[in-house]
Amino acid sequence: MEAVDAAIKIIQIYEANFPECLSRVFVINAPKVFSIGYPILKPFIHERTRNKIKIFGHDAKQWKAAILAEVNPEELPACYGGTMTDPDGNPNCLTILNMGGEVPKSYHFSGKPDTANKKSLSISSGSKEHLEFKVERSGDILKWNFHSEESDIGFAVYRKQGSELIPVVPHDRVDCQMSAEEGEIDCGETGVYVVEFDNNFSYLRSKKIWYSIKVESGSMIRENGNGFDSL
Template sequence: MVHTRVTTSNHIVLTQEQTQTLDTKGTPSFTTSGIVNMSSKATIELTDAQQKALTKLKESMRDEIPARYDDVLLTRFLKARDFDLKKTESMVREDVLWRGNMQTDMLLTDWKVPEVLEKYWGGGMLGCDRDGRPVYFDPYGKRDIKGIMHSATGRDIMKFHLQKNEMFDQMIRANSKQQGKQVHGIILIYDMEGMEEQAFWKPGMEFGKQVLNMFQLHYPELMYKMILINCPKISGILYAAVRPFIPEKTRQKVIHLGTNFKDELLKFVPAEILPTAYGGKAENTSKIKPPDKVPASCYLKDRVISSRNLVDRVLDRGVCLEFQYEITRPGSLLYYEFKTKERDIGFGVKLLNNDGTRSTVLEKRRYHCYLGVPEDGQVLLNQPGTYVVKFDNSYSILRSKSLSYWVEVLEPLLDDEDVAFREPERDLSVFD
């Protein structure tokens, strides 16, 4: 197979008025000039057919795209669309419009991260691997996503993710020029330790899907590996929820590790930049900021986050509303959210036994969910069977209740189960 080497030599300005280069250990060092020396050129390898597709794409969009869309970036878009010219051209045009709308070129210089994200999000850059790939550590399992989303606007949270992606992208460009060869992507380490059922809060999961869609549509081929460590069994349900939105070739980049991960992690991350707690030699752990619980005092006034498409129904006085769910896979998760226009409503979950009796799974009680904030939560269903979800207005002999509700069950995937990929939606609206 014949390959063509493509070179690129654009100037790049890095964040924090620093320029990143690599030292002999493959870890980042910094100068303060603010401009990367592009005298050395990064190279990428393409087959003759791929080079022909790249040339045609550049010719068709010569006068329509900004200078940042160099050969390397356009090749990433081509790879994301399997070198289909029509699909790639459409993807690039939409990306140009989207970047203008989100003002991404200003995120590293003119946008200030909101204090609540700076203080409570957690995570940090470890450095680079020996091939120049940025390595980012995210303590996902301990993050208070519900508190974050009640304390920052969806647009700010999205911009926070975009700012990191812009930083990753510029680091890759700079390191590619420094090494004279193309650096392929970033390494993301997600520590799932401490993950609780809050991680399955429906609005948080929906927003996570939007971030995932943004990543695929506008930063194609940016991720080299995603490594999940300290994965509890419950994390499989979370992966089942997002897996349909991940292309197969991206799924192959995801590595699931349990608690015995240290030796495997060192295959991807140099010991010099990996903290000792994770099997490395780095004594300084200040690069990784731990997440923290967001105090209620940080919550935005009158901010109510709700799942979409709640079903409206009137429960007459003395009436109950029940739903039955047949669960075949242990470890399934039942999500719920509900509110009323006025006064309280009863809610609970039970397991239907073979003899017709019912065992309590979530004790029924009356919820005062008419004060503007919906009740929401998750119930872990540990055994197969028939589960009954009940909204109860039987105690009210005088008043009917206007109920808005949403209930859903998510089952874990089997080890060998395949899931079809769903194309990302173009609507990247946020919870504002």
Template sequence: MSGRVGDLSPKQAEVLQQFRERVQDILPQLPAQDDHFLLRWLRARNFNIQKSEAMLRKHVEFRKHMKVDTIITDWRPPEVKLSYLSGGMCGYDREGSPVWYDVIGPVDPKGLFLSATKQDFIKSKIRDCEMLQKECSLQSQRLGRNVESITMIYDVEGLGLKHLWKPAIETYGEILQMFEDNYPEGLKRLFVIKAPKLFPVAYNLVKHFLSEITRDKIFVLGDNWQEVLLKYIDEEELPAIYGGKLTDPDGDPRCRTMINHVGPVPSSYYVRDHVTVEYEQCLTVGRGSSQQLEYEILFPGCVLRWQFASDGADIGFGVFLKGKMGEWQKASQMQEVLRSERYNAHLVPEDGSLTCERPGVCDLMKIYIHNLEENSKKQKLQYIVMSNCSASESQHISNLHPIIMIVSNQEISISFQP
């Protein structure tokens, strides 16, 4: 049995009912609550109800953390991402599923990463995923049957060493993992076309992020790729450049109004060369060691803002809540406020903030920073932490202690400005 609606074994149907009962408390927080949606999570974990429940609950936290429910309406990618990040949805396959194209060769990975943060890159991909899921839902309504997955076409002509740049590969791996964890069964099939000899090398660098189920949906096509595409996509829905008849209104065979064909990112977009921040203090931490810095927050509504830049490699950064001053605790022993993630602050300075919402309690906010490169040399991390509490409130926090920061192998410049 396929594990889909209308094709369930008695055991699968029983597991589905039990699964629905176990996740009843989070159903209102999900983008859909029907059997089609819940079965995607069960199939992704081979109908193991415990693993499926854990996966779905993590997804709910992911949606909260990344503000996924409003990412389409409330968040706009940086201009450089809109202009120089390739791809786009164009047409539908013969079963009515949306088709997404990525044109890899002309992409300038280093230019993109020097022009916007890695978090912006990841959020852009989340936004794309949400737009595709929304289109699947609309297609389901139009066709009167369930559409829940997409067809993808990767045009890798021109794939070169520039695409194997380590920061780009690492980020692409994170995106693939995000897709696996939060959009199960969202991929119907992926066709790789015009693959050069370097493609197997690139694929081997990222395939470990993919589940066996996903890997089985990837097809590397040979010289007959146009013929194969036409078996799955009607010629009226396939761009002319790929062997179909679809063009833009002006006759452009590349369908540029739907598929972003890009090129090198102009250096005028590079962020680090145009950002000047004054950093006041310096802290050096040796390899394998750490430091903790704490801030005591007495009033709700204060906004903590940070800016930091590092040298050499990605760093992990997060904010946590602990119980009392002076007591050293691991991140796992504290309440997570801002999930620790990787930041490419050695390429683009990071700028973020959060609102301290806990009223009437002396809260200790902890920033956690960790050098993620095990074999790296000392790195320099410079940062500023600021609070915009009102004057009436600031008198109560005039004796703030530092926010906790845990750093390995980093040299740090620090300042706090209430």
């Protein structure tokens, strides 16, 4: 399901920032599993974009005809049904199309973020967890450092005001499985601050996070950089 989550995010970013730049998408040689994943994606794709996507199985005759109906054969590599080739006759047009390759080992992910001095928290699918921290002096600093074991997690900070939760840090989905998310706020008002980890958007997968959250004295930080944990 990570691939589905990634595809949804890519599509949403594309539609939000590059509207109407997409002319047509041809998905060819789609595996059977695609018939399971695509219906999950469709509700997150604008109808205008959905109408530009054409999906084909392994019938090359069918998808080549569909592509040629919209692309000039002289501008389409021969491997996709056109007449374009490399100077040496290669139908894959490798001198024009970058097909990627093996990722150098220097770019391989070396490990997960450090869990030392962090607590773990499991958040069920479709739910959220609240952690409360008491700020006794105006100007104290609420600091956080967290990461997830896989996929993203919703994060927000609120201040309690009676039975209400007043937003302090707006809710956002954070990709923190590769590197830890760090931040802090200057608590201008005393009271109870609520840190929220939200997994409401995940219908199938629970999330496990590792976190370190503390309240430090603002005056001590300004004077000598030292502080103390509140909770």
